[in-house]
Amino acid sequence: FVLLQNNYGAQYGRASGEFVLLQNNYGAQYGRASGGVVSAVTQSGSNSVHGSLFEFLRNEKLDARDYFLDRRFPKAPLKRNQFGAAFGGPIRKDRTFFFLNYEGLQQSTGNSFLGTVLTPETRQGNITGCPAGKATCSREEAIIVRTLPVDPNIVPLMNLLPLPTGQYRNAGVADYSAVPRWKADENYGIVRMDQQLSEKDSLFGRFTKDQSSRTDQYLYLTPQPFRGFQVGGYVLATVSETHVFNPSVLNTFRVGFTRRNDHLFYSYTQGGDQFPNAPGLDPRLSPVKGVPLGLYSVPGVNLSGIGTQPASQGGTAIGPNLSGPAVFVDNTFDYDDSVMINKGRHSIALGGNFKRYQMNHLNEPWVYGGTFTWDSIESFLTNNPRNTTQLLGSTTPGSQKADVYRGWRQSYGAVYIQDDFKARSNLTVNLGLRWEGIRSPREVNGKLAVLKDIYRDKNFVLLSKNDPFFGINDGFKGFSPRVGFAWTPLPDQKTVLRSGFGIFKEMPLAYIWQLALEAPPYSKRYTVNRPQLKFPFPFADPDSLTSTGEPLMLPLQVTTPYTLQWTLSLERQIGQTLVVKANYVGTRGVNLFAIYNPNQKPTIIRDGRQFTPPNAQVPNPNYTSFRYVAPISNQIYNALQLVVERRSRAGLAFNASYTWARNIDNGGGAGIKGAEQIAGAASFAVYNGKDLSSERGLSSLHVKHNFILGYSYELPFGPGRHWGNQSTGPVKYVLGGWAINGTNTIRSGLPINIQMTPRQSGCVAQSCPERPDLRPGGNNNPVLDHWTPERYFDPSNFVLQPTGYFGNVGRNTVIRPGQVNVNLSFTKENRLAEGKNLEFRAELFNFPNHPNFGAPANSVFRDADGNLDPNVGRITSTATPMRQIQFGLKLIF
Structure with a gap:
C-alpha cells in the first residue's frame, strides 16, 4: 500500500549516506527485473559523535486552493508534521560503532473531488x-x-x-x-552496529522498522460516510561480513530478512472478510449474502473514487470499489555472496544470490460485491442493466463468498561474473554474464486449479500443494550477457565514447500470478447478461447458475519476459566545470505481459476490416470469456538524451537534460507491476485478440519530450563569499549562508485510449476496451487549439462503427495535457560553533501555482444510438497539487 501518498520525496533519505541510480546497461551483478536499480547505503557510526535533528511543517494556510475546488467550499484543513533525529558514534574507538535514526510523519488533510x-x-x-x-x-x-x-x-x-x-x-x-478527509501517521527507525573484528574482517548489522496507518473518509453511495483503514509496516534485518583475503581480493557475505505486514479494511469490515451492513445500508442491496454491492456503472454519472483512489471515468459505487479487504503478510529470506578481485588490468566481480519468498495473502482481485453495468441513464431508470458480474465461491458450506486466502511459496537464484578489463590505457571493456532462474510458485494449502485446455475443457483440475502453478520457459536458458566499452580517443582525455548492450529478464514474480485466483471451486467470476434486478437480490448457489464464468488465468507455460537494451554515449568536458553528453538509448521488450481473451468469437474480413459475424460462437461454450494474463506483447523504445552538467564553481552547479523519445507496444509493457492493473487499464488490455497488429500504438508510458533542470546556487554574500567576506556580528548571520535550489520539469503528456460504452464489435470480455471509428478525414488526436478543462478534445472526430466491426481508432492516440513543475527552495546555514550548523529551509512545490491537469474523460459514446457521454473530453482533476509551501529546521552536529 502507498499509505501516505507522499510526493515530497523519500522522507527517509536522511538515514542514507549514499544513493546510486543505475538506469540502463548496468553490469551482471544486477538482475531479476528489467527496470532501473536504486542502491542505498545507510550511514554508520565513526570515531566522532555526530548526528542531526530536524522538523518540517506545513498547513493549509500556506497552500493554494485546488483548481477544481468549488469556491463555496473552504480549503481542506491540513496539518503535516515531519520530524526525526539521527545519532552515531563509537562504542570502542576504531572497533565498534553505532548509528541510530528515527523519523516520523503525521498528516491530516483532504482531497477535493468534482x-x-x-x-x-x-x-x-x-x-x-x-x-x-x-x-x-x-x-x-x-x-x-x-x-x-x-x-x-x-x-x-x-x-x-x-x-x-x-x-x-x-x-x-x-x-x-466534495472534500473527503484522510489522516496518516508513519514511524520509521534504524539501528545499525559496525564491528571491526580484525584487520581483515568487519561485520555490520542493521535493523529497520517502518510502521504506518491511514484512515480515509469514503463518500461512496451509503447513507452516511464510512471509513477505510490501512495499517502496514516493514521489518528489515541485515547482517553482512566482509573478509579481505589480500589487497586484491575481498569477499562480502550478506544475509537479509524482510517482512511486510499490510492490512486494508473498512468500517463495515469485521474479522478480515466479514461484511455486516454499512451504517444505514439497506441489506436488500446485497447481491451476495453478506457482501454489499461493490460497483455499479452508469454512463454520465461519475462518483467513483471518492477517498483514497483518484476518480475514474464514470461509474458509481456502493462499498469500496476496489479490491478489498486485503491482507499481505510476506517474508523474504535473502542470501548473497560477492567477491571483488582487482588484479592487473582486470576488475572482476563475481557472486551469487538466493531468495526465498513466503507470501500469505487475502487478496480479492475483483471488486467485492461485483458490478452492475447499465448502457445509459435511460436504461438505469427503467431497470434494464447490460450485465452484472460477481465473484462467488462454493467451498464453504452456506457461503457464497469466494475463497481468496492463499499461501504462496517461490524461490529465486542467480550467479554472475563481471569483468571490467582495461584493454588499453584509453579503452576499458566491460564483459558480464548472469544466470538466473525462478521456480514456479506453489500454494501451501493446495488451493489452486487450472484449466488444461482453454478451448475445450469445462472443469478445472485441482492442484496439490506440491504442484507447480505453471511451467516457465526461458529462451536463453537463464543466461543474460552484458557487454560494453568506454573509449577515450583524444590525447587530452576529455572526450569519452561509451556503448553497451545487455539482456535483462523480467522474472514472473508475485505481481503477475498472485491475482490468478478465480478458478472453481474456490472462486468463479460470473457475468449475467440482462439480469432481472429485484430486491432482495441474492445470487443462488453458484453451482446452479446457468451463466458461464469469466476466469482470470495464466497460461500453463509462461515464457520469461525480457528486454534487449543498448546505448551509445558521447561525452565531452569543456573547461574545468562543464560536461556535455549526447546519448542514444534503445530498448526492445519481448514476451511482455498483457491481458486478452483467447475465447473471443472468430472474426472474418469484411470490407477489408475485422468483423464478428452475428452467428459466431465462442470456441469454448463453457465460458463467456477469459481474462488471460499472458506474455504476448512486445515493445520498442528509442530515445535521444542531451545532458549539460556544471560542477560547482563560484557557488553554482546545475544539471540539465532533455529527452526526445518514442515508446511503442501492442498492449503490454516492460516492468508492469500488477496483472489486475493491466486488466483495469484499457491501455494494457487487448481489444482484438485475433489481430494483435491492430493493437500496435503508443505505449501508455510514452513521453515524447522531457526536460529536467536541477540547480543549486550559493548566494555570494557573507563569510567566505564574494561580498561581505569579512562581515561579523549580525550582518554575518543575516547575509551569510543563503542558497537557492530548484528542480524544474517540463514534459509532454501521456497518451490515453478513446473508448465508448456500447459494444459494437461483439467483444464480450469485461476487460475489452471498445473503441469507435475515426470520422473520414478526422484527427485521431483532436486536442482543441484553445482547450479548457471543460472540453479538452473534439469528440466529433469519432463515429460509431456498424455493429460487428471493430473500431479503427488506434490505441492511445490522444495525448493528455503535459506537465510543468517548478520546485524551489531557499536554505540558510548558520554556523553555531565548530562542527555545529543550524539549517533553515523554505520549500515551494509548484512555485508558480501552475495547474497540471489530469486525464480527460475518454468515453465518447454512452449508448448504441451514438449519443455523446456528457462528460466526454472533460477534465475534473489535476495530476499534481497546486502550490504547496513547507518550512524546515535542521540541526547538524
Whole structure:
C-alpha cells in the first residue's frame, strides 16, 4: 500500500549516506527485473559523535486552493508534521560503532473531488438537459428533454446518490463537489552496529522498522460516510561480513530478512472478510449474502473514487470499489555472496544470490460485491442493466463468498561474473554474464486449479500443494550477457565514447500470478447478461447458475519476459566545470505481459476490416470469456538524451537534460507491476485478440519530450563569499549562508485510449476496451487549439462503427495535457560553533501555482444510438497539487 501518498520525496533519505541510480546497461551483478536499480547505503557510526535533528511543517494556510475546488467550499484543513533525529558514534574507538535514526510523519488533510450525479428531476423520470449549444447551465435554465417511468426496484439504489451541488449538464446529470478527509501517521527507525573484528574482517548489522496507518473518509453511495483503514509496516534485518583475503581480493557475505505486514479494511469490515451492513445500508442491496454491492456503472454519472483512489471515468459505487479487504503478510529470506578481485588490468566481480519468498495473502482481485453495468441513464431508470458480474465461491458450506486466502511459496537464484578489463590505457571493456532462474510458485494449502485446455475443457483440475502453478520457459536458458566499452580517443582525455548492450529478464514474480485466483471451486467470476434486478437480490448457489464464468488465468507455460537494451554515449568536458553528453538509448521488450481473451468469437474480413459475424460462437461454450494474463506483447523504445552538467564553481552547479523519445507496444509493457492493473487499464488490455497488429500504438508510458533542470546556487554574500567576506556580528548571520535550489520539469503528456460504452464489435470480455471509428478525414488526436478543462478534445472526430466491426481508432492516440513543475527552495546555514550548523529551509512545490491537469474523460459514446457521454473530453482533476509551501529546521552536529 502507498499509505501516505507522499510526493515530497523519500522522507527517509536522511538515514542514507549514499544513493546510486543505475538506469540502463548496468553490469551482471544486477538482475531479476528489467527496470532501473536504486542502491542505498545507510550511514554508520565513526570515531566522532555526530548526528542531526530536524522538523518540517506545513498547513493549509500556506497552500493554494485546488483548481477544481468549488469556491463555496473552504480549503481542506491540513496539518503535516515531519520530524526525526539521527545519532552515531563509537562504542570502542576504531572497533565498534553505532548509528541510530528515527523519523516520523503525521498528516491530516483532504482531497477535493468534482464529479456528476443525477439531477432531482431525472430521479423522477424527467431527464434534464441544457438549451441547444450549451454544455452547462443553471437549474433554472435546464429543460426536460425526455420523460420515462422509473422502475421501483431502482429507487433504493438511486436514493443513495447525493444531490448535485453545481451546474446542470446534458443527459440528466449535474456537478457534485466534495472534500473527503484522510489522516496518516508513519514511524520509521534504524539501528545499525559496525564491528571491526580484525584487520581483515568487519561485520555490520542493521535493523529497520517502518510502521504506518491511514484512515480515509469514503463518500461512496451509503447513507452516511464510512471509513477505510490501512495499517502496514516493514521489518528489515541485515547482517553482512566482509573478509579481505589480500589487497586484491575481498569477499562480502550478506544475509537479509524482510517482512511486510499490510492490512486494508473498512468500517463495515469485521474479522478480515466479514461484511455486516454499512451504517444505514439497506441489506436488500446485497447481491451476495453478506457482501454489499461493490460497483455499479452508469454512463454520465461519475462518483467513483471518492477517498483514497483518484476518480475514474464514470461509474458509481456502493462499498469500496476496489479490491478489498486485503491482507499481505510476506517474508523474504535473502542470501548473497560477492567477491571483488582487482588484479592487473582486470576488475572482476563475481557472486551469487538466493531468495526465498513466503507470501500469505487475502487478496480479492475483483471488486467485492461485483458490478452492475447499465448502457445509459435511460436504461438505469427503467431497470434494464447490460450485465452484472460477481465473484462467488462454493467451498464453504452456506457461503457464497469466494475463497481468496492463499499461501504462496517461490524461490529465486542467480550467479554472475563481471569483468571490467582495461584493454588499453584509453579503452576499458566491460564483459558480464548472469544466470538466473525462478521456480514456479506453489500454494501451501493446495488451493489452486487450472484449466488444461482453454478451448475445450469445462472443469478445472485441482492442484496439490506440491504442484507447480505453471511451467516457465526461458529462451536463453537463464543466461543474460552484458557487454560494453568506454573509449577515450583524444590525447587530452576529455572526450569519452561509451556503448553497451545487455539482456535483462523480467522474472514472473508475485505481481503477475498472485491475482490468478478465480478458478472453481474456490472462486468463479460470473457475468449475467440482462439480469432481472429485484430486491432482495441474492445470487443462488453458484453451482446452479446457468451463466458461464469469466476466469482470470495464466497460461500453463509462461515464457520469461525480457528486454534487449543498448546505448551509445558521447561525452565531452569543456573547461574545468562543464560536461556535455549526447546519448542514444534503445530498448526492445519481448514476451511482455498483457491481458486478452483467447475465447473471443472468430472474426472474418469484411470490407477489408475485422468483423464478428452475428452467428459466431465462442470456441469454448463453457465460458463467456477469459481474462488471460499472458506474455504476448512486445515493445520498442528509442530515445535521444542531451545532458549539460556544471560542477560547482563560484557557488553554482546545475544539471540539465532533455529527452526526445518514442515508446511503442501492442498492449503490454516492460516492468508492469500488477496483472489486475493491466486488466483495469484499457491501455494494457487487448481489444482484438485475433489481430494483435491492430493493437500496435503508443505505449501508455510514452513521453515524447522531457526536460529536467536541477540547480543549486550559493548566494555570494557573507563569510567566505564574494561580498561581505569579512562581515561579523549580525550582518554575518543575516547575509551569510543563503542558497537557492530548484528542480524544474517540463514534459509532454501521456497518451490515453478513446473508448465508448456500447459494444459494437461483439467483444464480450469485461476487460475489452471498445473503441469507435475515426470520422473520414478526422484527427485521431483532436486536442482543441484553445482547450479548457471543460472540453479538452473534439469528440466529433469519432463515429460509431456498424455493429460487428471493430473500431479503427488506434490505441492511445490522444495525448493528455503535459506537465510543468517548478520546485524551489531557499536554505540558510548558520554556523553555531565548530562542527555545529543550524539549517533553515523554505520549500515551494509548484512555485508558480501552475495547474497540471489530469486525464480527460475518454468515453465518447454512452449508448448504441451514438449519443455523446456528457462528460466526454472533460477534465475534473489535476495530476499534481497546486502550490504547496513547507518550512524546515535542521540541526547538524
